[in-house]
Amino acid sequence: MENTRPLILITNDDSIDAPGLRCLAEAVRSMGDVIVVAPRHPQSGQSSALTVSAPLRISERPSDIGDNVRFFAVNGTPVDCVKLALHAIVPRRPDVVFSGINHGSNSGINVTYSGTMGAVIEACLLGIPAVGFSLLHHSLKADFGLSTAFVAAIAAEVIAKGLPAGVCLNVNIPARVIPEGIKVCRATRGHWTDEYKRYLDPLGVPFYLLTGHFINDEPEATDTDEYWLQRRYVSVVPVSADQTAHDAVRELTSRFEK
């Protein structure tokens, strides 16, 4: 008899060892068969990067959370994990891809750099409904338990009804509280400031390490993820896999087609 349970592919960017990954697997394992394919090493800030010329290897890890959850590590990026999972690991095409739960925020324009969302956008480009989950808490000891019911509710809705073509979801979850509810909204526009700290090495040569903080450029807007996260809501931002600025095509035609 054919297996008709949904196949759920899970990945992340914090690595196969991250507590948030396990928490996500546990939150959705009752909804289908789960295959976890996650980076061997942390991949924060890897965006949609892929490994162009280095060899990728797959290693299965033991699962201690049930027979319907299998774990694999890949020595690559989140995008590599999705691509290689589909090519060489999954027994059938996944019905859905979930990524996370990320240890730290991916709200606002941070989505651009997010490896968590890189995996989600990859799945979306492949036509598979996909959701990235992030908790606004960087610690490896973050408490994911308060948000589990919301993660499960969003996952169940996407498994049941899919998503619009070309659209995936970026879900952020406030830390240390039971969320007030869910808000569908847009990403906050902002920018980073003081992005590097300068050091001198033992030879007196300068080097730089990334740091800085995010400035919300539209603090008065009430339809953004930052606005709702500050009010203890889970934010759900629909993200387009196609980055074309369709509204600008016509406007720019007269300027560049001469």
Add this chain to the structure above:
Amino acid sequence: MENTRPLILITNDDSIDAPGLRCLAEAVRSMGDVIVVAPRHPQSGQSSALTVSAPLRISERPSDIGDNVRFFAVNGTPVDCVKLALHAIVPRRPDVVFSGINHGSNSGINVTYSGTMGAVIEACLLGIPAVGFSLLHHSLKADFGLSTAFVAAIAAEVIAKGLPAGVCLNVNIPARVIPEGIKVCRATRGHWTDEYKRYLDPLGVPFYLLTGHFINDEPEATDTDEYWLQRRYVSVVPVSADQTAHDAVRELTSRFEK
């Protein structure tokens, strides 16, 4: 007297040593002061990845194409180059950022993985008009000369009049021909197939290398970059730095806000 010549920041993903980078600098050097800040090593497929915790170093390289062009190498990604250039290298805020000329296509959905366009999207997020240029020829010996006039024309237009807020440009150039003209269009939707080749290492353990080819999912569409590139036109695709799928916010509200 204040320097009022435009400041042009140039980067790429093929590294400081790529011929396409030099070609771009030469094509625009008459339009302003040029500072090149490019990755020390090739960064193809690095998308918007940034270096989270490794030290970044800057080293100036000699310039042999004129006093108004300076070259710097950074041991990071294209996004790192833009961020660190603004933080520690440029004497004033650049008026424009150009990236490329990439050795190889960034048409269609490939823009997602493109380090060339990662740098451009970073500049756009910072509010600076930005354009990525790519030639549909992977060779380091590719002939960029046939397209120089088109690169210069697009660069001059952007320097003169800027771009709409939140929009940057992804320019692709057909190889081995004098282009017929310029077309403003959208990215082709498609997918990659046969993405990995499997090998066995000396111990008999499998590993995988990226390969495959792009399938155009809409070969009959006449408003895409692939369509116009095949007809020997330079394609100009406006790209949105904000990845929110604004049209989907309303549609998804009733499903997820319960």
